[in-house]
Amino acid sequence: MPLDTTTRTIEIECQRYDPDTDAAPRMQSYKVPFSNDMSVLQGLRHIKDHIDGSLTFRWSCRMAICGSCGMMINGIPQLSCHTFLRDYYPNKLRIAPLEHFPIVRDMVIDQNDFLDKLESIKPYIIPKEDKPVSDGAYRQTPAQMEQYVQYSECINCLLCYAACPQYGITPQFTGPAALALLHRYNADSRDEGWAARRDLVNSENGVWHCTLVGYCSEVCPKSVDPAHAINQNKVNSVMDYFGIMKLLMPRSGAK
Amino acid sequence: MSRYKPQLKTYAWHQPADWWIHNPFLLRYQIREWSSLLIVLYALVLLWGLYDLNQGEASWNGWLAAMRSPFFILFHVVTFFVVAYHSYTWFKVMPKTMAPLPIGPKAITLGGWAAVAVISVLVLVITYGLVR
Numbered sequence: 450m451p452l453d454t455t456t457r458t459i460e461i462e463c464q465r466y467d468p469d470t471d472a473a474p475r476m477q478s479y480k481v482p483f484s485n486d487m488s489v490l491q492g493l494r495h496i497k498d499h500i501d502g503s504l505t506f507r508w509s510c511r512m513a514i515c516g517s518c519g520m521m522i523n524g525i526p527q528l529s530c531h532t533f534l535r536d537y538y539p540n541k542l543r544i545a546p547l548e549h550f551p552i553v554r555d556m557v558i559d560q561n562d563f564l565d566k567l568e569s570i571k572p573y574i575i576p577k578e579d580k581p582v583s584d585g586a587y588r589q590t591p592a593q594m595e596q597y598v599q600y601s602e603c604i605n606c607l608l609c610y611a612a613c614p615q616y617g618i619t620p621q622f623t624g625p626a627a628l629a630l631l632h633r634y635n636a637d638s639r640d641e642g643w644a645a646r647r648d649l650v651n652s653e654n655g656v657w658h659c660t661l662v663g664y665c666s667e668v669c670p671k672s673v674d675p676a677h678a679i680n681q682n683k684v685n686s687v688m689d690y691f692g693i694m695k696l697l698m699p700r701s702g703a704k
Numbered sequence: 705m706s707r708y709k710p711q712l713k714t715y716a717w718h719q720p721a722d723w724w725i726h727n728p729f730l731l732r733y734q735i736r737e738w739s740s741l742l743i744v745l746y747a748l749v750l751l752w753g754l755y756d757l758n759q760g761e762a763s764w765n766g767w768l769a770a771m772r773s774p775f776f777i778l779f780h781v782v783t784f785f786v787v788a789y790h791s792y793t794w795f796k797v798m799p800k801t802m803a804p805l806p807i808g809p810k811a812i813t814l815g816g817w818a819a820v821a822v823i824s825v826l827v828l829v830i831t832y833g834l835v836r
Contacts, residue, residue: 466715468713468714468715471715473715474715524726524727525727548717549717549719550717551714551715551716551717552714552715552717553712553714559712559714561709614719614723614724614730614733617717617719617723618719620717660737661797661800661801662730662733663733663797663800664727664729664730664733666800667729674800676797676800677799677800677804680800680801680802681801681802681803683801684801684802684803
């Protein structure tokens with residue numbers, strides 16, 4: 450098929466918020482010429498470069514790796530670099546910042562709440578005891594790696610937080626990505642950190658705020674499946690309550 | 705230490721009451737959650753029957769007559785489909801509630817339905833044996 454280079458024009462409606470002048474967000478519409486290969490992010494960059502330089506949004510890699518450009522596109526949390534204008538034409542597009550987060554300006558949200566939560570799950574391998582470097586590398590079988598590798602694919606794009614109504618209602622909820630990363634470390638054969646993470650898992654703001662809506666896994670651009678990670682840890686949390694975890698993980702110091 | 709900056713002026717998020725209306729996925733989730741209310745009502749109707757059975761033959765026949773009214777026939781038909789949908793949604797998410805099994809998520813969901821089929825047949829056979 451020959452490359453389609455025809456240019457069409459699509460209407461992109463952007464939610465704007467300037468903390469210095471606006472009391473509440475407002476909508477602003479732009480007419481954007483686009484070709485078949487242009488992503489929504491490229492459409493926004495066209496607005497910023499040629500129409501309205503004040504439009505503010507985060508982006509970096511343009512190829513669904515960095516996780517910077519997540520936004521609500523027609524009400525669905527998506528990476529704007531991973532979504533194409535041609536799929537919306539001839540209808541107009543509504544762009545808004547990721548839901549459930551405070552808005553700093555236009556499409557830019559305040560991620561600090563997530564960063565605090567990411568820190569709270571201790572996102573690093575906690576070995577039972579530190580090995581000297583001279584003892585060599587920690588060894589792992591492909592089957593052991595299979596246990597966690599999917600959850601390590603998270604790019605912290607926060608689409609799952611924008612998808613999670615429980616997080617929208619209760620911002621204290623640790624949330625999908627942070628709990629998926631918690632499971633990434635707990636499921637790692639080199640990690641013995643259950644004792645360090647169990648209080649968070651078991652708490653109301655840990656896995657028990659999740660009601661298995663499952664939309665987090667639906668919107669995840671990396672197929673991390675946070676809903677699966679969280680609900681496996683509900684099982685772990687119950688086993689911990691009945692004292693079964695310490696039988697399963699005698700070395701981890703689980704109580 | 706919190707990274708939150710109190711001096712940063714932001715527009716706060718407030719969850720609207722209609723958060724589930726505009727997204728078909730979230731609407732289906734809400735139907736799944738609400739369907740449990742109809743299941744509660746169905747259980748109450750059964751308990752009402754059990755209570756009437758305990759009160760003697762006349763009241764038991766009264767309950768049976770009430771169940772034959774168009775309202776309760778409609779109630780049971782609606783409840784049947786709602787419960788079927790409720791089961792469908794939960795069997796669909798069942799693989800997410802357990803550690804990954806080598807048989808794969810589809811087989812877990814089918815296993816749930818197989819259990820429903822086997823138990824339903826067993827209940828029918830036992831009931832038929834009892835009332836025959």
